[in-house]
Amino acid sequence: MNILVCIKQVPDMESHFRPNGTATWFDESNLAFRMNEYDEYAVEEAVRLKEQLGGNPEITVLSIGPDRVIEVIKKALAMGCDRAVHIQDPDVASKDSWQIASIIAAYARGRQFDLIFTGMQSQDRGSAQVGVLAAELLGFPSVTTLVGFAYADGVVTATRELEGGVKGKVRLRTPALVTCQLGLNAPRYPTLPNIMKAKKKEIATFQPGELSSEPPLTGSTAFRHHEKKGSGVVIEGDIAELVEKVIVILKEKTAVLR
Amino acid sequence: MKLLLVGEYREGKLLDTSAELSGFASAIGADASMFLVGSAEDVPAFSGTLYLADARVYGEYNPEVHKQLLLKAVEEVNPDLVVFIHSSYGWDLAPRVAASLKAALVSEVIALAGSAYVVGCCNAKMHRNVTPSTSMVVITIQAGAFSALTQGGTPSVKTLSTEKVSTTEFVCYEPAEAKDVDLAKAEIVVSAGRGIGKKENIDMIRSLAKAFGGELGGSRPVVDAGWLDHGHQVGSTGQTVAPKLYVACGISGSIQHLAGMKKSGFILAINKDKDAPIGEVADVLVVADVVKFAPALTAKLT
Known part of the structure; x- marks a missing residue:
């Protein structure tokens, strides 16, 4: 069995974001990067499947981006992926979902993957498009938003998260692509021996142009802070003073404190 | 501008998100038809054309088949914009349809800015405008971002069918876990x-x-x-x-x-x-x- 996991490196979402020079996206300086949270669930689920099948499947982890993404590739290798593909693209932030999906599909095509795991979306773009677009380009069946995954004899049983806590159970045959939702599993922390072992694992490098030269279908402008609405007040300062202020406000504006 | 709105139907009921789709259509002042895999007994109240496929035949979640049915409606309407709700149904189906049409896809639209769409990013801390460069565009709109509008009226129904067989089998719904606190x-x-x-x-x-x-x-x-x-x-x-x-x-x-x-x-x-x-x-x-x-x-x- 041959498994592909697609991961993205994203900034820490607690960061203070500023627009880049053209306001197409954020300025990368002073940002700390990490693995997209949704993708951690994807890596973990792939590794669990490998363990379930007695270590037989080979897991390839793929990431697109500048050299900094090697950090998350190494984390995925330390979590249990076997080999990696780094699609070296310093210009990744200017690519839209269609282009990213086209690159992934071009890499996966002809490489006999049985299962592809992706996050349901990235934390920074949040468009929830790339996984399904790549599946469509490959002609793979796909299901999104997994909070449950089981595999036996070429059949995936997927539990999708719907609205209001309801779930939907779906079955599909491999080859297939699934996108992972938060809470699917509890992603492991890489252990020191596994971090050491990961250093010996192969990272193959490709240029995006070798795989796809699809033009974008969308452009991005006016990256900015969200507009603050309403009459909310922001208070800062010493904790004791803040507590006093909050009590006064609650007494004045709500009927819940006497 | 011509819109094709994609309604939702689950557990034998039309979801009220169709009123939000109508609200979006009215916000941009466009003519709208609607597509629904649902039931002729439970249709959205509006006065346009409803392209309807039977959920008893085609299932409530059956993305490959729903895609084929929706592509048929797209062929008839030739819309400028195909509009989904950004929901577990919408974000699942929209990319499939966009890929088939090779149309620009804009996810979770919260507002309009001229010909661009305003979307959130970085965990909703930031906003940006997305400008599509294809003539037909597929979007999903954020649930609750556009006011619901119940137009009233009865749509004229056109029935859709397909021979397409799915490779995805819907097994069952699992109800929400019981709440220990209300x-x-x-x-x-x-x-x-x-x-x-x-x-x-x-x-x-x-x-x-x-x-x-x-x-x-x-x-x-x-x-x-x-x-x-x-x-x-x-x-x-x-x-x-x-x-x-x-x-x-x-x-x-x-x-x-x-x-x-x-x-x-x-x-x-x-x-x-x-x-x-x-x-x-x-x-x-x-x-x-x-x-x-x-x-x-x-x-x-x-």
Whole structure:
């Protein structure tokens, strides 16, 4: 069995974001990067499947981006992926979902993957498009938003998260692509021996142009802070003073404190 | 401008999101047809054309077949814009249709800016405008972003069918887990978010809830991490609440969370990050570490 996991490196979402020079996206300086949270669930689920099948499947982890993404590739290798593909693209932030999906599909095509795991979306773009677009380009069946995954004899049983806590159970045959939702599993922390072992694992490098030269279908402008609405007040300062202020406000504006 | 709206049908019922789609169409002043895999007994109230396929034949979740049916409607209508709700149905089906049409896809639109679409990014902290470069465009709109509009009237129904056989088999729905607390009835809800740092700090928020005489809630990450039972989860995949007072402790305010609590009477948020999206709905945002602030407030209240 041959498994592909697609991961993205994203900034820490607690960061203070500023627009880049053209306001197409954020300025990368002073940002700390990490693995997209949704993708951690994807890596973990792939590794669990490998363990379930007695270590037989080979897991390839793929990431697109500048050299900094090697950090998350190494984390995925330390979590249990076997080999990696780094699609070296310093210009990744200017690519839209269609282009990213086209690159992934071009890499996966002809490489006999049985299962592809992706996050349901990235934390920074949040468009929830790339996984399904790549599946469509490959002609793979796909299901999104997994909070449950089981595999036996070429059949995936997927539990999708719907609205209001309801779930939907779906079955599909491999080859297939699934996108992972938060809470699917509890992603492991890489252990020191596994971090050491990961250093010996192969990272193959490709240029995006070798795989796809699809033009974008969308452009991005006016990256900015969200507009603050309403009459909310922001208070800062010493904790004791803040507590006093909050009590006064609650007494004045709500009927819940006497 | 011609729109094709994609309605939703689940567990034998038309979802009321079709009124939001009509609201979006009216916001941009466009003619709209609707596509639905549903039932002729339960159609949306509007006066346009409804392209209807039978959910008993084609299933409620059957993306490959729904895609084929929707492509037939697209062929007949030749719309400028195909509009989904950004929901588990919409974000699943929209990319399939966009890929077949090789149309630009814009996800979770919250507003319009001329010919561009405004969308959130970076966990809803930031916004950007997305400009499509194809003539036909597929979008999903954020649930709740456009006011619902019930036009009234009866659509003229055109029935769709396909021979397409699916490789995806829908097995069953699993009902939501029973709630051990009914947060919807509480007058005060105090919720814990990831900002509390660790599981042990749940007790600190529980004490604050008690001091207020309210119920304890939580955000999704706190529930996913196992710090709190799912029965306490506030948000679009948990409970929707509208108490007189909502206290958000270390909750950044994802769209899913905001959808579940933004109708609260008064919202007090405590967060270290001044830019956190919870600030968009908070009446008061206290910029502080909740681990320090919550015990101090509890002490003052008791």
